[in-house]
């Protein structure tokens with residue numbers, strides 16, 4: 001008889017508007033007063049319908065247990081070597097060959113891993129076993145009496161699940177969700193990058209309020225940019241200001257968008273705060289979903305895809321950086337040097353490095369393939385908002401809420417150029433263009449272009465543009481939230497807090 005299951009019930013409160021504010025808080029953007037209703041397909045930049053809105057309702061609840069630490073990093077965790085002893089010591093008196101409370105036998109591998117869903121290969125956060133041993137509810141937590149399982153035991157069990165439920169060191173990982181995804185290296189692709197054609201029609205949710213542009217990115221190979229909307233990703237030509245169409249993102253709000261180096265794939269990461277987080281890879285030409293990796297109990301706020309398309313790195317509110325294989329969805333490495341939310345992750349174009357930044361201003365440089373530690377980069381005193389690599393992989397730029405932009409030499413972690421007052425009040429984004437120029441934007445409402453040597457070349461004001469176009473609204477200071485430079489380096493595009501895009505020529 002299969003054991004009876006009951007899921008952890010989350011205390012649910014329906015809070016209209018929480019989504020807007022919750023996600024705005026990811027960026028630290030606070031909007032005052034009532035926002036006016038806007039038509040969904042208001043035109044901007046000529047023919048692009050780019051106005052955003054929000055869903056009327058969402059639910060909030062307690063986070064279920066995300067994995068915290070990973071003490072057993074590197075070692076192979078198996079049922080015989082680790083898990084059996086933990087279950088024997090703590091569970092088998094009531095769930096063994098003798099007594100079988102709830103019809104559950106935890107004394108052998110076959111019964112623990114049967115089809116009942118107690119454990120799901122590759123997904124500890126979706127495994128009922130983890131729910132019961134980490135529950136804080138009286139009457140639900142197992143074992144029902146005495147102390148809960150020690151954290152190390154919980155970590156070991158999670159790792160055993162996430163690495164594929166091996167029985168012993170001779171067994172292979174249980175088949176994880178197969179993604180049917182084939183990586184292609186950027187170098188395999190010659191010719192121009194993918195351009196969307198005939199994207200399927202998307203039904204947009206009519207929304208009441210403007211939604212800030214929380215993610216914006218450009219292909220390095222073709223005139224294609226992507227911009228976040230609620231439940232959708234809009235694709236457009238940043239140079240000709242033409243719309244290609246949109247791709248659905250039912251996971252919620254895309255908080256991160258990045259094109260793969262080949263321009264073939266678009267990575268979208270996000271989700272719903274304290275509910276779920278996911279990374280989805282889309283085919284840029286067709287808009288098809290190719291794969292999804294990661295399974296987080298909270299929206300993913302930072303993610304990138306390696307240049308060979310084999311790895312996805314995600315930054316979590318659990319302070320961890322995780323590397324997933326795009327081919328089988330397995331967790332390849334967990335990196336735990338950050339002591340606060342991981343707010344930015346970026347692979348170098350040559351794949352050698354991964355740079356990651358956090359909410360208290362620390363940056364770490366890792367080996368881009370193994371996740372091994374290379375260097376800490378410390379200069380920022382507040383949250384790192386963005387990291388961007390120069391196309392030669394020699395320099396990574398960081399943008400901080402402390403107002404500073406830093407150009408780092410990755411050889412030794414030396415800050416080659418540091419601009420402490422790049423944007424008064426905080427820098428919100430930075431992106432390199434193809435010729436080494438850097439675009440930044442910040443709380444001073446400016447978009448700036450910096451030369452390859454780190455000199456300020458020019459600045460544009462989003463507020464001016466917004467007032468000319470009549471986009472400004474009472475109670476809202478129009479701030480540029482994201483910037484990107486088109487693949488030919490000619491055009492800079494900024495998204496703003498009211499969901500509009502602005503563009504200028506790069507000098």
Ligand code: HEC
Nearest residue numbers: 003004005006090091093094095101102132133142143144
């Ligand atoms: C002292 C006896 C006892 C021990 C020890 C014990 N359990 Fe239980 N367990 C129970 C009883 C009784 C139930 C049935 C409770 C119910 O149905 O409300 C149960 C039910 C369960 C269920 C199914 C209930 C659900 O929520 O779906 C799971 C899974 C479970 N136990 C796992 C474990 C694990 C894992 C351990 C060891 C870490 C453990 N138990 C240790 C007595 C025990």
